[in-house]
Each structure stands twice: as structure tokens, then as C-alpha cells.
Amino acid sequence: MSFFSNIRTRLSSFLPSAGEESSNDDIRRFTQLVGRTPREAKWYRQALRHRSVLQDDNDFTTSNERLEFLGDAILGLIVAEDLFSRYPTKDEGFLTKLRARLVNGKTLARCATSIQLGDHIELSENMDRGAGRTNRSILSDTYEAIIGAIYLDLGLEAAREFITRSLLQTLDIEELARTRDNYKSLLLELTQARAWPQPAYGVVTAEGPDHDKSFTIKVSIGDRDLGMGQASSKKSAEQKAARQALERLNQEQSED
Secondary structure (H helix, E strand, O other), X not given: OOHHHHHHHHHHHHOOOOOOOOOHHHHHHHXXXXXXXXXXXXXXXXXXEOHHHOOOOOOHHHOOXXXXXXXXXXXXXXXXXXXXXXXXXXXXXXXXXXHHHHOOHHHHXXXXXXXXXXXXXXXXXXXXXXXXXXXXXXXXXHHHHHHHHHHHHXXXXXXXXXXXXXXXXXXXXXXXXXXXXXXXXHHHHHHHHOOOOOOEEEEEEEEOOHHHOEEEEEEEEOOXXXXXXXXXXXXXXXXXXXXXXXXXXXXXXXXX
16 A cells, blocks of 8 residues: 555544435536546535534534645645646745745635536535625635545545646646736735735835835734835835735744
8 A cells, every 4th residue: 555545544534424325416526526436425525515504613524624624735745746846946935936826715716616616515505695606715625625535535646637637737837937926916815815804005104305215115904014115116115015914924824
């Protein structure tokens, strides 16, 4: 038994069984969704089950949240492996930034939409009426959960095939590699994913003559001041402030 097969078997033993019979309709639906015939449909049912349908808010074991966690790790591995092979002369910083551009809520939600994943998600009536099937966070989380289900059911190669087909082959990776970082967009995506207020930018100081001005910009989220940037233009100062805010939030997350 291979290393990953052994890990997959052990992980499966820690997840609860769905305890449901698989109908032919389920098998056809999941086959169309992932591109392979599933062995155990229970993983895909759980991957498509949003926590809003559960009666007990604490019953996280039967929603897709644990599979999302697993799928996120598998996705990161496959994308990192692809970029490592694709760019043999690039350093860690380049690879890390490019992976972040590939693996983010906006991109994953677009991939989920391209395979019509929203049509299959099990949602509460309120969430369904509230446009839950097109919600970026729900779509991206479910996409990762599906990856976790594929891995547990069919193995790493099947997960790699799904990620390659639905993500890596649909993006212009070379163009993304040439794109400069837009820290304001990254900060906005982060706040949207966490359901926080949108970042607010304000001028702290504007000094110097018109031909040689220096702007200091502050960025806040809610009542928290998170970053400060100084540059000769407001746009550049805002980017620097957003970058500082992202670094601070990432540092806080790593310390949790």
C-alpha cells in the first residue's frame, strides 16, 4: 500500500459514515460532477451538504466542513507540485505568491461555477432563497470539500485529475505570473471570505508641493486600523497600506 493510500485509509476511518444508500441518480450526478464513477457516494453527499441544513449547529461532522479542510490541503499540495515543476528556476517567494493567486476564494468559486457545482449543494431554504448557490464563499468551500471527497473515495491521482481539469487547465497561469500584486484586491477578497466589513481607506497626511506630494494612507476594517502606507500617489499608498494590513492579519492567523 502506498504512503498516500495508507493515509487516505486512516483518514476515512475518522470520518462518520453517511449511512445512506446510493441511488442510480446519485451515482450519475456525482459521475458527471467529478468526471469519474464514485465508489462510495457518501463522501460526495457530505461534501455537498452545507451546515445551514443541519438542525444542530454543533454537528459539524455531517456537514462539508471537515472535507473542506482536507480538500484545501490536497489542493495546496497539487497546485504547489504543478508550480514547482512548471517554474524550475523560480524562488520560494514567486511560487508562494503565484499559488495564492491560484488558490483563493474568487478563483475557486469561478471553477465551481464552471462545473455547475451550485446546482448540487444541499442548502437550507433560507440560504437557498438568499442566493446561497451563487455565494462565493459557499462555492469555494464546497469545491474544496469535493476535492476531499474525491481523495478519500478514489485517491490522490483522481483528485489531481479533477484539479487539473477544473482549475489548472482553465487559467492562464503565465499571465497570472506576470501580473503585479494587487494588495487592495487581495485584502478585499479576504474580508469578503470572512464576512467582515469592506476595507476603508483614509488620507492621514498629504504633504509637500503639488509636483512632489507625499501621501500617507490608513486602511481600517471596522473599528480596527490595520495598515499604513506612504507614497507619491494615493493609489500607491493605498496598496502599501493594504499590504501591511494583509501581513498583519496573516501574522495574527499564524499565531492563533
